[in-house]
Amino acid sequence: MSTTASAFTPSVSAQRADGQAIGYLMQQGIENADCLSLAAGFVDPETLPTALVDKTASRLLSDSETGKLALQYGTTGGSDRVRAVFRDYLARLEGDEDRVHNVPLDQIMLTTGSQQLLALLTEAIFNEGDICLVAAPTYFVYLGVLDGVGAQVIPVKTDDNGMCPDALDAELRRIDELGQLHKVKLVYVVSYHDNPAGISVSNDRRPKLLEVTKRWSQDHPIYLLEDAAYRELHYDGEELPSIWSFDTGYDSGDQQHVVLSQTFSKSFSPGLRVGLSVLPPELVKPISDLKGNQDFGSGHLSQNIVAEVLRTGEYWDHLAGLRTSYRAKRDAMVAAAEEFFSGIDGVTWRTPAGGLYVWMSLPEHIPTGFDSPLFARATEVDKVMYVPGELCYPSGWEDRPRHQMRLSYGVLAAAGIREGMRRLASAVRAVIDSK
Ligand SMILES: Cc1ncc(COP(=O)(O)O)c(C=O)c1O
Structure with a gap:
């Protein structure tokens, strides 16, 4: 008996997920495997804690009590025993033991990386057409x-x-004047x-962003999603308090x-997929x-x-080593930017105090998108890949920067960073x- 394949139409959700930048970028990475990649946001494979995870997993599993616990289901948000350890960790990060220990364990949620929390929170609070304000980029x-x-x-x-x-305040006022304030659900920072830009919200702006968000929360709460994914990859300057620490509620x-979102992907291992x-x-x-x-x-x-x-x-010992290693790599990239780009008019970049990224701007008439002459030249001739900045702005924003x-x-x-930067400057x- 033969069966005839009928036409399959993916759901609206699946269709919306199609054509997203991350999928395209991954595809570009595969198609341009011969390129040096300044694009991948992955962590340094050399610093992944293989020996420490091996030792720790063996210790947990060699004891039948802890081994059985670890191999059993937990609970949806993580078992209380584990969550209590994570809360202690947060208390240390925040430097305010009492405040953090007052947070009930059920308000602490463990997810599959922090990405799952971002997705779940969004699904939990947004209906079609609701509004999110985001930093640009x-x-x-x-x-x-x-x-x-x-x-x-x-x-x-x-x-x-x-x-x-002030810009957040002005946007919220504009939305209110349009009678749309009821649709605003979230500010994402x-x-x-x-x-992508390696920027931290400055100390004085942290309480201000929260104050503006609260002030416009008139008949429903507007939440501020503080994504602190790179909090611990801090290389120089003062360590800033979280925006969460100012939330007097x-x-x-x-x-x-x-909503404070943290992850162990950047500071420990993305493969373990632990978000908090x-x-x-x-x-x-x-x-x-x-x-x-x-x-x-x-x-x-x-x-x-x-x-x-x-x-x-x-x-914490691992983290200290990681910071030293990334600081040196950050310095290598900034030194290479100086060496290869300082002679090119209109090119600027930021030196980040932490994280994994340097944000570079070209003269405005040089677009960097996937379909630009620069992307083609970089990947086909000079063999280097980067992430086009325009992906980091809302896709419906006509005037988004493209350079x-x-x-x-x-x-x-x-050495690879320096060579990548040399190739990129050549492109x-x-x-x-050619202009
Ligand atoms: C800003 C930011 N938030 C969240 C994530 C999600 O990471 P994970 O799910 O591994 O915690 C990433 C990953 O690159 C990120 O850059």
């Missing part, structure tokens, strides 16, 4: 998540000190050494506005319900491994000269 994978729920994404002016509170029992968040109480149930539909709990063994290195303190690049020093060693010069 911002983490492009999250823009895809917002597109996935049919959100309207509004860029907010961002400078070297992060999202501008990558608060430390952000992806956590202390007074009033409405809480900040702190949620206002009313978000716990909807997010847990949605997560329950997906997996009723993230990898318990991974969570136990991270909890164990936190408990022994080995995590920037995100360059990562995460994966390559110092940029060739395109400028």
Whole structure:
């Protein structure tokens, strides 16, 4: 008996996920495998803690008690035993033991990387057409998540000190005047050494962004999603308090506005997929319900491994080594920018105090997108890849800048970084000269 294949139409959600920048970028990475990649946002393979994870997993599994616990299901948001260790970790990061220990364990949620939390939170609070305000530029994978729920994404002016509170205020006023304030659900900020621009929200702006968000929360809470993915990859300058630390609702029992999202992907191992968040109480149930539909709990063994290195303190030793190594790679990229780009008119870049990225701007008439002459020249002739900056702005924004690049020093060693930058400068010069 033969069967005839009938036409398959993916769901609206699947169609919205199609054509997102991350998929295209991955594809470009595969097609241009012969290129040096300044594009991949991956962490440095040389610093992944293989021996430490091996030792820790063996220790956990060789004891039948801890081994059985770790190989069993946890609970949807993570077992209390493990969450308590993560809360201690947060207390140390925040430097305020009492405040953090007052947060009930069920407001602390463990997810499959922080990406899952970003997706679950978005699904929990957005209906079609609701509004999210984002820093411009911002983490492009999250823009895809917002597109996935049919959100309207509004860029907010961002400078070297992060999202501008006055610009956020002005956007919210404009939205209110249009009678659309009820649709605003979220302000999204990558608060430390952000992806893509390596910018941190300055100390004075942290409480201000929160104050503006709260002030416009008139008949429903507008949340501020503080994505602190790069918080611990800090190389120089002062360590900043989280925006979450200014959310007095956590202390007074009033409405809480900040969702704090952290991850062990950048500071330890992305393969373990351990994300940690702190949620206002009313978000716990909807997010847990949605997560329950997906997996009723993230990898318990991974969570136990991270909890164990936190408990022994080995995590912090690892982090210290990581910072030294990334600082040197950051310096290598900035030195190479100086060496190869300083002679090219109109090219500027930022030196980040942490994270994995250098953000470079070219003269405005030199577009960097996937279909630009520069991308073609870089990948086909000079054999180097970067992330086009335009991906990091809302796709519906007609006036988005198109002349920037995100360059990562995460994966390559110092020599590769220098060579990548040499090749990129050669491509940029060739395109400028051809104009
Ligand atoms: C700003 C930002 N947030 C969140 C994530 C998600 O990472 P993970 O799911 O590995 O925690 C990333 C990954 O690159 C990121 O750059």
